[in-house]
Amino acid sequence: MSTTLLDTLRQRVPELKTEDNTSTPAAGCTATHVCTTADIPAIAEVFKQAGYCLEMLTCLDMRADGGIFRLVYHFSRADVPDRHRFLADVEPGHEPPTAALLFESANWYEREVYDMYGVRFAGHPDMTRILTEEGADYHPLLKDFGVAHPTDEGNGNA
Amino acid sequence: MPRDFVDIFGNPWLAAAAAIAVIMGFLSLNALMLIWMERKVSARMQRRMGPTERGPFGLLQTMFDMIKLLGKELITPTHVSRKLYLSAPVLMFVPIVAICSLFPLSENWVFHKYDIALVLVLAFSSMSILGIFAAGWGSNNKYSLLGAIRSILQNIAYEVPLILAVLAVVLVARSLSLYEIAMEQSPIPYILFQPLAAVIFFIAATAETNRAPFDIPEAESELIGGFHTEYSGMRFGMFFFAEYSNMVIVCALATILFLGGWHGPVLPGVVWFLIKVYALIFIMMWFRWTFPRLRFDQLLKFSWLLLVPLAVANLLVTALVLKLL
């Protein structure tokens, strides 16, 4: 079943690097794939046909090593536990294509990623902030935003 | 024939003033008692204790509430249309005092002997809806507006079965005077003749006072405060006051029409009358603390599609039976 899925995936996105995680249960997903943001809509379409849902979408601030934001997509199946993780890198300032047209849940996820990281999504129906206060001009989850760098032994509050 | 107030005081104006004084006294005492009773009944039904710390069994709690409400600041929001907003509590309260003067409490306890008391009661009771609408429309607040619209539709919808049920009784008693209706029922209360009319009357009456499953106009969980959202201090107290007085009126009407007013084996007339009224009030409170709220359109359908046909059918059957007798 999932092999046919991977084949259709590879047809649509040839240069997809896949790494199988069934051996490491802690990773929590059957396979991790690294792709570019351009082919996210294609991937989303494949998973939509296969009946998967976009369970999670978040972002990592990797500007320290590599100067990029890394988007993490989780596609998960309804009845059989099968989860695929997609990592897509975004240069700061670029706008990855939105997945909200295919998966409605992406609408709020992408708004949250924009709110927290400042990564805007092209084609998003309502690209506004969702969680922070009205009139907030900062993106809180960026690594350099307002945290006293935590020393190893004490916590950030010392 | 009983000596009514006009005979006692001679001059009718004096009699009217005395009647108003008695009614206001009775109503305010009654409202304090009922609010306390409602909180205690609801508490007991919910496994808790209700007001206990203020006076014996918490009896003084409502008095403190009223004094506090008197001492509150009366906010008149700027975006409010003052005339409607300020007149609403008065509009709501005046018909109640008027209705109370029509009830015969017992053989010789009646303010004035009217021969068409029933028509007056129904006329005045439909006036109090103006107060609710003035409050809702006047306070220029979307929630209050919704509450006002809902209360008008609901009162119209439940006025019709109320009147039809009352008509059935009038047919049987062949009189419009509350005093004579009550006198007719000395041996057997009309509830035995008209059980369906009694049920319809009681359901429509609960809806009339915006209580229990029909408390859509001030549905707390949807419309925050319904029509009295913008009212504070003693103005809100007046709405509270009016609601409980409405309850008394409706239950008094029910006792006179169906439970035979003051007729009862041993105790004096007035005591029987009050026992029956408070029993019906207890049932109303019982309704409130058991049932969830009807949705607005179901409420209207329930009245137009169910209560009204039943009431009309009941009326026809009564007329037929009376014709044959």
Added chain:
Amino acid sequence: MLQQETKSTQNGKPSVEELLREAGPLVHLDVLDNLLNQARARSLWPLTFGLACCAIELMATGAARFDMDRYGAGVFRPSARQADVMIVAGTISRKMGPVIKALWDQMPSPKWAIAFGGCTIDGGPFKYPNQYAIVEGADKLVPVDVYIPGCPPRPEALIAGILKLEEKIKAGKNFKA
């Protein structure tokens, strides 16, 4: 005329303020004030206003076992116009700040505020340097009368807080913390 009078106190004549102070108020309102305070203390209507975890303990206090209604405080008024005491229960986020301020202004005048829970005293477990999301303490928004620490405090703590607020109201003007 009053101003010159006060200036001429050097030659030993008592100034007008002293005279007024000795004479005391012309109309003794404090008896009525005291009566109103006694009534206000005994019927505090809270505003239904739960923000986060402490709201559950607020509901627990209104429920069967601890029953705030024994003190007349069980009448939860949803509309701010009819509430006397605003029990701020839960973390106050920055986005919620103006809403609380607006609700406080909508409440009629003799009004009090109870800061229920650590977050409303000074940020609670969510306080760390450069915290961007919460208002650290309800007294930055509304004048708080009673602080109840705990995360979340037990329902008994809220009843104790209400009793403390009642003492404060009963004491009226000459209340010393």
Added chain:
Amino acid sequence: MQSLLDIPRGARSLLKGMGVTIRHFFRKPVTVEYPRKRAPVAKAHRNAIVLIEKDDIGSHNCIACLQCEKICPSACISITGSRPDGIAFKRPDKFDVDFALCSDCGLCLDVCPTDTLGYSEVYDAAGYSRADSKFDLLEAWRDKEGEALGTLRERERKKKEEREAKRKAAEEAKAKAAAKEKAEGKEDDKTGNGTAAS
């Protein structure tokens, strides 16, 4: 609306519902009248942390190691300690807890090496100002501090004496052993000499 046949079923369900509430009307309420009677609170209930009396010192046994201050997620503990003379461990001069910040997580109790932290019995604290929720934990032990220092010094002295006694015993043992060896050595020499001489 449901069909006309439903009315009896509907009415019966309403009446049975009313039966439930009226039954509760006559049952005893479950309310605990708080100030008058207090509901039993679990022993393990977590309130504000306090220093508890530890193994017969007559006072707390906090050695101001600042472990709890480091681990506390909301940094609500602040301690300054100093070493009184004659005692190996430090004693806290200031032990303040801002209970408004505390989230009752219990990490400080896990981490305390001398297990001298516990939970207080007061679960209904309420105050008129922010300062009412800042507790000074040493206040309860201030008067017992002198006596505790006495017992600690005395225990320290006893330990020092034991150490000296042990050291002395060790030396004697060594000395005796050395003496014994010398004694055996002399016999060896004698035997040795004997053999050598013959």
Added chain:
Amino acid sequence: MPELIHVGRDEDRDTYYLNMGPQHPSTHGVLRLRLLLKGEEILEAEPIVGYSHRAHEKMAENRNYIQFLPNTSRIDYLSGMIYNIGYCQAVERILGLEVPERAEYIRIICCELNRISSHLLWYGTLLMDLGGFTPFLYCWDDRENILDILDEVTGSRLTYCYGRFGGVTMDVNDEFLQNTLDFCKRFRERLPEYETLVTENIIFQNRCKDVGVFDQELAQDFALTGPILRAMGHKRDVRRDEPYGIYDKFDFDIPTLNGADTFDRFLIRVEEMHQSLSIVEQAVSRIPDGPVMAPKVPRKIKPPKGEYYFAVESARGHFGMFIVSDGTEIPYRIHLRTPSFANLSSLRSVLRGTMIADTVAILGSIDIVLPEIDR
């Protein structure tokens, strides 16, 4: 906080915006629903969240793994125990820590009791939203019994911090087990009473039947999870699909109905309470003796570098923790995939065409907790 009436007249319909503002008796916290209304019928519904955003994820990045524990039970304070122990299980799986058998059983008992108490609170608030106040008080009375039992061993009533990496802080005595059994027996006797008072009540059925029907593709579109998904016919439960802890040793079935309306969501949760009761009874009867803490737990938790994901079944649905570690003691990123965030976003398309009274019923049946949405 109702705004002034400004009636926006577009060509044929007079519509107006109504603000079921952050302070509303039936928005279960500080959700703001901006409704575009025509009379009582809703044309557009926009849930506005963020009013209790407390920066949990930012706090995860400035304290080490053990210090993030108290935060976990405050994300969704109704299933605080499930979140707290879920976080411990996530880190244990990353570190490969073995938890002793008795601790696993205690965790199962506490999580299921917490699930029942969360469903009881949902039961009460749903009924209060529909206008019946009495069931709310009955539910709270039973919930207080659960809180007493859990208070006995965890020390707190709502925001538990009972789990540690490698086990639990305090062992459980026989009195706790006996109390749990008594509660289960007494609660089973009370459930029929709720049945007559609410489930068979004709008014309640009219208010809930065929109200807020979720059509099938919503499940995939909005990534719905939890009782909402199970009311749409999908037999999906993280405890069964991706078993964690020792859930596979217990036999409990996952209730599913396919009416997908408020009444079915109601029945699903009532059935789930029965299932949790049976799990608790099985766990109490088979709990072994032994330690409650793993023998050697590393003093400093430094998970190896990499991305990990762990999911548990909370009372509201699939709660997942996406933990990214860079090898140090401070987590690089912990993203909390909370169920209500996705479930609430489905409100946008479900509320079209319903009435205000239905909004309250649907919102109550979705059972959301605001700080879990705003994190």
